[in-house]
Amino acid sequence: MIVTIQGVVKRFGAVTAVDAVDLTVADGELFTLLGPSGCGKTTLLRLLAGFYQPDSGTIRFGDRVVNGLAPYERRIGMVFQNYALWPHMTVAENIGYGLRLRRLPGEDLARRLQEGLRKVNLIGFEARYPGQLSGGQQQRVALARALVLNPDILLLDEPLSNLDAKIRIQVRAEIRRLQRELAITTIYVTHDQEEALSLSDRVAVMRDGRVLQVGPPRDLYERPRTRFVADFVGTNNLVPGEVESRSAEGGDMVVRTALGPLRAIANGAVSTRCVLAVRPENVALGAAATGEGNRVAGRVSLVSYLGSTVRYDVETAAGLVLKADIRDAWHHDPLPVGRPVTLHFPSSVTLAVADDA
């Protein structure tokens, strides 16, 4: 089922929570709305669910305009952040409630209930109450409750945020597996960029009610278009500057910054004032770095051992601090604080992005 969102606006008093959003979600796609709290992602999801009605704009599920329809008329399945399992019903009653509302014949109901329980590995838990389940199990009940109805659209509102780190990764994989298996159009809301990258077919980054950038995870990580996206998705060194010269095609450019002129590439339109984004894992450290590319001198100001990497904070003469990650932590002797070093990063990983801060 294709979901089309056109010019949707939602205001709460003076606050515009969703501001003229246009999005199209492809059939069977897992589409994530990513952003900090208050960016409007949950409001947008609730507009899709029908808990809110848009002030203007249209929402279509396939060819059907769903504006004005109540949640129970939309054929959606929704998984809530706090699970929202009914505490007075057993696992089987929770999952079967929607089926009973549809007045399915007895054996049909039992078959689909069993199927739902099997999908989420909860066979044997039918008679338990939600209070007797672990967080991960509760989340799977919530998922099964949404899926047994074979909804057109599956909506997930930060479904993993109440789970422990280990369980979270496990349930995340399970959600992805189920979603692929059922090929159900899914819209997923999260503020966790790692979750968004690992799970999604495409991600929309939101801020202040607007969509800043939409693309597959790799695009967002490697080709952010704006400073906000570069900063929010993963870790980036951000260096403001002004474009000095551009190549004929507009791809390669030289940017004047506090660190001196740096060679960069641009993805899309960049005006004269811009920001350079360089990921720490793309910054090499030490005199050994050779070849063409950008070089910046500085002193080590902080060393953080992160297990899989060692992160250096290097303070440059201009006072700007750049981060550099050393991947092979096992065979690396940490440099002392105060040691002068040279940072090196090729122009191919130095992205010029629009400054929207």
Next chain:
Amino acid sequence: MRSPRLALGVGLIWAFLILFLVYPLGRIFYDAVTDEAGRWTLANFHEFFTDRFYLRSLWHSMILGVATVIASSVLGITVAFLLVRYDFVGRNLFSYLTMIPIISPPLVGVLGFTFILGRAGTVNVLLMDLFDLLRPVNFLYGIHGVVLVETLHLFPMITLNVVDALGKVDPSLEEAAESVGARGWSKLWRVTLPLTTPGYVAGALLVFIWTFSDFATPLVLGVQDLLAPQAYLNIVQFVDRRIFRMGIVISALMVLLAVLFLLAARHYVAIKDYSSLSYSRVARRRLSAGRQAVVVAFLSFLLLLSFIPYVGVTLASVGKGWALTPLPVAYTLQYYERVIVETPKYILNSFLYSGLAVVVCVLVGVPIAWLLARSTVPGRGALDAVNTLILAVPGTALGIAYIRAFHFDLPGFDRGLTSFWIVMPLVLAVRRLPYTVRGSFASLLLVHRSLEEAAGSVGASGPRTFRDVTLPLIWKGILVGGLFSFMTSLQEASAVLFLALGGWESITNGIFAFYIAGSANEAAALGVILIVVAAISIAVINRMAGTRMGGVFG
């Protein structure tokens, strides 16, 4: 989509509130500022404020209220802290027993005291025998007696609210105080007590208003120069129209003062809402053997005092020839026979009226709670305010307001509403509505909205969601609120004393009538019946809701 039906519901609720609360109260205010011919005048208030007797009554009422609040606060807060923060022998038992005083119906409590501590009561008889006192000690008759009786009756109200508030204080706040060096009294005084003020203020306000508007207790103890007894006496004499009007003026003044106190308390609490709903609790401290003995002795003495009315009423209900002896000389069940078998109307009427009142409370109160907790209809603030206002309006004033407002002939009848018995359950329902609203509202807040939204997402419509999800999760709260309303309706002694006509008498009417007529034993028998019903209700409420009843009063 549902808005026409929603609007109809909201309209009906407001119609009920306006007709049975706003209009009658407005009527007595109108009377207070007009003369016989309906002309606007301040003469009534001028008369009140230039009459030395009325002024003294006002002054005494204030003193009585403040003194009772102070005394109940000292007892109530001490008991609350002991129960919540310390562990000692019999702590659980004491925490149940301290609830018992509030279940004693107001009239019954004071009667019980007179049997034991009165001029010819057990204690004075013993004292005179043992020490050859010539005159009995006056424990009760006078303002000091009213303070004693009201305090021993009402201090659990403070205890409940403070226990509830203490439960909501995040232990880390106290730990933080300790980490910067505050200990013992300093921590208690600067951190813990201030954190419980919102709950405490709510309890103190109820104690004040209760005492301020109670006319039966002072009258039984021979105190007349207070506002509430004056209002009562002026109204029931019914002969002199001018004095009758002054009764109405006093009622209006009482409502006005009560509302002012309510607003002041609300203002104070609103700027100090500290509750943080934490799940961890401060661990109880085990007391040393010596201190345990002191605590147990204190609580036992307090409870002994609180139990005086129960002992007195129970003895009087079965005792024969109890005069100038410490205990009755013979025992009989004849008084029970009289009030249960011979004239069962008191009990039947009370159960009928209170039962109907609860039905009305649920029909009006649950929708109000739903509107407050879930909807966005305009006027929710006003609805909440009116609901809270009811808690502050003295029953005496509401009873008088009904007499004044509903004596006109109803269309189609040649009689007013005050000559139909339905006015009794109606006034009870209005008086008890806040308990139902608060009980249901608190339960609704515990049902997270997403539980209802989840039902919507799997295909349940609004009414269906309410039936399958909301109702199963809140019915206990509604039942607890309803049961509490029922119990307190049975005990209502102020408004119904004005409204009851021949044949409609409730249990409290019976108690008052028997007592006035000198048949204290029959009054006591009815009192014991009230106590038993209340004790059963409280036991059920406790089983269903745990001991956290504070919310109902807050």
